[in-house]
Amino acid sequence: MDMQSKAKKLIEMIQTAPVEWKPLGGENGIAIIKTGQAVSKQKISNNIGSYPVINSGKEPLGYIDEWNTENDPIGITTRGAGVGSITWQEGRYFRGNLNYAVTIKNRTELDVRFLYHILLEFEQEIHALCTFTGIPALNASNLKKLLIPIPPLETQQKIVKILDKFTELEAELALRKRQYRYYRDFLLDFDNQIGGG
Incomplete structure (x- = not known):
């Protein structure tokens, strides 16, 4: 079976999988939604360390010497210009009070990367x-x-595998574009070349 046939079969399987819709949070929800701890810019500048501070944006606000979150990677920005944006941070880090933790209640029924991809898809909502x-x-x-739509765990894992592969490809393409621009600008900058003028 060629790659295109495999892809078609996988898409068919995903489209025909049973899906249950459940609320993100609350008593019957799939996740616990809670706020991180307050952190000041002064604390960040006075306690420089190796743990990223995830607060009101997708990128770390800084790095400090303490952490309050481990293996709970999904967050949603609660306030400010980046409100509603989805964050992903692996390992140990400090979650600030402008970032909701989205902690899955039962990881045997819901894949954490699947929920992350779904939330990215639902960012507009x-x-x-x-x-x-x-x-x-x-x-x-x-x-x-x-x-949130919840297909069977096996289907979630297959979806994650595909979407993570595309994410890797997007990152690789972005890197190649930056390299191309650098070399293009370098090679076509005749004013600064040796003997140029």
């Missing part, structure tokens, strides 16, 4: 739950009501 009067904010009670 999450953004629609935000308020933009004053400081942009995302209320946890609204977020908990968001319905």
Whole structure:
């Protein structure tokens, strides 16, 4: 069976898999939604360390010498310009109070990477739950009501495998584009070449 046939068969299997829709949070939800701890810029500058601080954006705010989260990688920005954006941070790190932890209740029924990819897909719906009067904010009670499709675990894992592969390819393409631009600019910069003028 060639690669295209395998891909078609996999897509067919995914499309015909039974799906149950469940709320993201709350008593019957698939995850626990909670806020991280407050962290000041002064604390970050005075306690430089190796643990990233994930707060109001996708990139670390800085690095400190303490952590409050381990193996709980999914977060959602709660306030500010990046409100509603999905974060992923592996290992030990410090989750700030502007980032909701999205902790799966039962990892035998739900793959953490699957939930991450679903939340990325639902970023627009999450953004629609935000308020933009004053400081942009995302209320946890609204977020908990968001319905998430849950196919069987085997199907989730196959979806994750495909999407992670595409994520790797996107990163590789972005790197190659940067390399291309660098070498293009270097090779076509005749003013700064030896003997140029």
